[in-house]
Amino acid sequence: MAITGAKIGSVGCLIEARSLRQSLESLDLSELRDLFDREHLLVLRGFCNFASPEEFAQYCELWGEISMWPFGKVLELVEQQEPADHIFDSNYVPLHWDGMYRPEVPEIQIFHCVSSPGKDQGGCTTFSNTALAYERAAEGERKAWARVTGVYERKMEFYHSKTVAPVVTPHPSKGFKVIRYCEPPKAGDSAFINHPVYSFEGIQDADVPTLVTSLKRALYAPENFYAHEWQTGDVVISDNYTLLHGREAFVSGAPRHLRRVHVLGKPALKNPHLEFHR
Numbered sequence: 065m066a067i068t069g070a071k072i073g074s075v076g077c078l079i080e081a082r083s084l085r086q087s088l089e090s091l092d093l094s095e096l097r098d099l100f101d102r103e104h105l106l107v108l109r110g111f112c113n114f115a116s117p118e119e120f121a122q123y124c125e126l127w128g129e130i131s132m133w134p135f136g137k138v139l140e141l142v143e144q145q146e147p148a149d150h151i152f153d154s155n156y157v158p159l160h161w162d163g164m165y166r167p168e169v170p171e172i173q174i175f176h177c178v179s180s181p182g183k184d185q186g187g188c189t190t191f192s193n194t195a196l197a198y199e200r201a202a203e204g205e206r207k208a209w210a211r212v213t214g215v216y217e218r219k220m221e222f223y224h225s226k227t228v229a230p231v232v233t234p235h236p237s238k239g240f241k242v243i244r245y246c247e248p249p250k251a252g253d254s255a256f257i258n259h260p261v262y263s264f265e266g267i268q269d270a271d272v273p274t275l276v277t278s279l280k281r282a283l284y285a286p287e288n289f290y291a292h293e294w295q296t297g298d299v300v301i302s303d304n305y306t307l308l309h310g311r312e313a314f315v316s317g318a319p320r321h322l323r324r325v326h327v328l329g330k331p332a333l334k335n336p337h338l339e340f341h342r
């Protein structure tokens with residue numbers, strides 16, 4: 065039976081299980097991959113759950129080679145008591161792309177919601193389709209973005225890296241233009257733990273606020289943006305080469321628990337923007 069999905073806004077596609085007993089493996093993978101290539105974001109809802117991180121990783125391996133981290137294949141995204149980094153806090157996470165600080169950039173992120181934060185608790189994962197944002201921007205804006213290169217340095221538990229990335233860059237295999245941008249945290253947010261160091265080249269310092277505002281408008285425009293409100297059991301598959309993603313803040317103590325796996329492209333993409341990594 066052909067896979068049918070419903071559009072979710074203009075970014076992504078929702079596929080719902082026919083019954084609670086239906087497994088994700090029952091969906092034809094080549095058909096699902098074609099849909100993913102067209103939509104860039106798939107939400108798979110109501111399928112029978114993965115009982116363990118190992119079962120989840122086993123499913124992800126069907127999509128390609130998993131990128132290994134010091135902690136293994138599966139990142140457990142749960143709020144920590146005294147987090148050393150904003151990733152493990154309940155605060156928001158600005159838009160970014162995964163692997164920007166690592167030697168290889170994963171093509172695909174696969175998330176599994178072990179436990180949703182609950183209704184009205186926040187914690188949506190945010191996605192911006194940067195190919196659409198670029199395509200829909202005015203010519204003047206595109207030109208202004210294309211002159212700028214972001215310089216980002218970040219030190220956390222798993223790396224200390226510096227990345228230098230033009231804001232506008234071709235998609236690594238498909239050639240269309242995408243935006244690679246790590247959004248600066250809100251100014252003066254003292255609760256934001258482990259702020260990355262960032263600056264912009266190709267632009268006067270006085271013009272940086274205009275750039276930030278212009279990118280914010282385009283990336284968060286409803287026609288380019290989707291905030292995923294998690295339900296327990298959801299699986300979300302997103303195109304890390306084309307989208308940027310982040311997180312909305314959630315109520316501290318809410319039972320938000322996601323698992324995330326990075327799947328490498330074929331061939332794996334060596335990070336073209338990495339200046340150092342240690």
Ligand SMILES: [Fe+2]
Nearest residue numbers: 160161162309
């Ligand atoms: Fe991320």
